[in-house]
Amino acid sequence: MTDTEQPGTQPRQRTFTWADPVEGAATGAGLSGAEFFAGIADGTIAPPPILRALDFDGVSFGDGRAVFRLTPREFHYNTLGGVHGGVFATLLDSACGCAVHTKLPAGVFYTSLDLSVKFLRPVTVATGPITAEGNVVHFGRRTALAEARITDDAGKVYATATSSCLVLRPE
Numbered sequence: 112m113t114d115t116e117q118p119g120t121q122p123r124q125r126t127f128t129w130a131d132p133v134e135g136a137a138t139g140a141g142l143s144g145a146e147f148f149a150g151i152a153d154g155t156i157a158p159p160p161i162l163r164a165l166d167f168d169g170v171s172f173g174d175g176r177a178v179f180r181l182t183p184r185e186f187h188y189n190t191l192g193g194v195h196g197g198v199f200a201t202l203l204d205s206a207c208g209c210a211v212h213t214k215l216p217a218g219v220f221y222t223s224l225d226l227s228v229k230f231l232r233p234v235t236v237a238t239g240p241i242t243a244e245g246n247v248v249h250f251g252r253r254t255a256l257a258e259a260r261i262t263d264d265a266g267k268v269y270a271t272a273t274s275s276c277l278v279l280r281p282e
Contacts, residue, residue, distance in 0.1 A: 206245025
């Protein structure tokens with residue numbers, strides 16, 4: 112028995128691959144946020160590794176809006192048998208941050224200042240696919256504010272978040 116095997120269980124395994132994230136960032140540096148996400152959508156820019164690591168997808172990106180989708184799997188679980196809060200936080204952070212990113216002109220960057228998450232109900236594999244949608248509430252010269260929510264296909268809300276971002280403009 113290996114260190115990760117429990118008595119009476121079948122071991123599980125997962126493998127994934129990703130592209131060099133530095134390459135994607137370098138390509139994106141000369142593009143507006145809208146152009147960058149269009150490149151990801153058409154396959155000319157590789158998605159960031161976190162999408163592969165947690166097995167979620169970017170669904171759509173528009174002006175001040177970003178949508179991600181995840182189908183819960185066992186490897187997302189915490190010790191209580193539900194999707195780990197960190198997975199929720201990652202989805203919500205991605206939705207908020209990418210919503211802000213869609214509004215950036217070429218040569219302007221951002222970084223998250225904070226993320227406040229509210230967990231409302233658990234998710235399991237039985238929940239089915241969940242969607243994280245982020246929207247920009249305010250986009251200023253130095254800061255941006257975005258909000259996001261995770262819902263199921265029936266519209267039930269599982270978690271919400273707000274995020275402040277620092278907009279980094281060349282001087």
